[in-house]
Amino acid sequence: MRRAVCPGSFDPITNGHLDIIARASRLYDVVHVAVMINQSKKGLFTVEERIDMIREVTADFGNVEVESFHGLLVDFCKQRDIPAIVKGLRAVSDFDYELQMAQMNNGLSGVETLFVPTNPTYSFLSSSLVKEVATWGGDVSHLLPATVHEALVARLART
Numbered sequence: 001m002r003r004a005v006c007p008g009s010f011d012p013i014t015n016g017h018l019d020i021i022a023r024a025s026r027l028y029d030v031v032h033v034a035v036m037i038n039q040s041k042k043g044l045f046t047v048e049e050r051i052d053m054i055r056e057v058t059a060d061f062g063n064v065e066v067e068s069f070h071g072l073l074v075d076f077c078k079q080r081d082i083p084a085i086v087k088g089l090r091a092v093s094d095f096d097y098e099l100q101m102a103q104m105n106n107g108l109s110g111v112e113t114l115f116v117p118t119n120p121t122y123s124f125l126s127s128s129l130v131k132e133v134a135t136w137g138g139d140v141s142h143l144l145p146a147t148v149h150e151a152l153v154a155r156l157a158r159t
Contacts, residue, residue: 002027006021010013012127015143028063033067130152
């Protein structure tokens with residue numbers, strides 16, 4: 001069984017993230033979406049809320065499993081016998097950092113990294129940018145799954 005992981009903070013999941021996960025789900029039998037737990041960073045959504053949103057928007061894929069992780073991604077991979085990490089690359093600037101991470105991960109554990117070029121429609125997209133634009137009242141509905149957009153608008157209305 002071919003297995004891979006798509007890691008990230010997904011705060012919140014965007015259409016760009018979803019595109020990479022969808023493409024990975026066509027290449028692998030099982031795709032694990034690993035939601036990072038970063039104790040030093042306060043997210044807009046809790047890890048549990050992110051997991052629920054990702055499960056909802058990936059349910060139709062049929063081969064995506066979503067869970068959180070804390071620590072080294074290679075340990076997550078070893079514990080689940082996952083030989084590959086799938087990462088989306090938006091720009092050359094992403095590549096420099098991601099190549100270093102891929103080489104470190106491979107050196108630590110032998111886990112391979114597959115780089116997937118981002119769909120040009122989403123080449124500028126990040127969760128941080130979406131949150132910033134939405135905070136100032138900008139329309140980001142076309143950048144997020146509908147249910148995630150609704151959750152974002154509701155959360156920002158409370159803050």
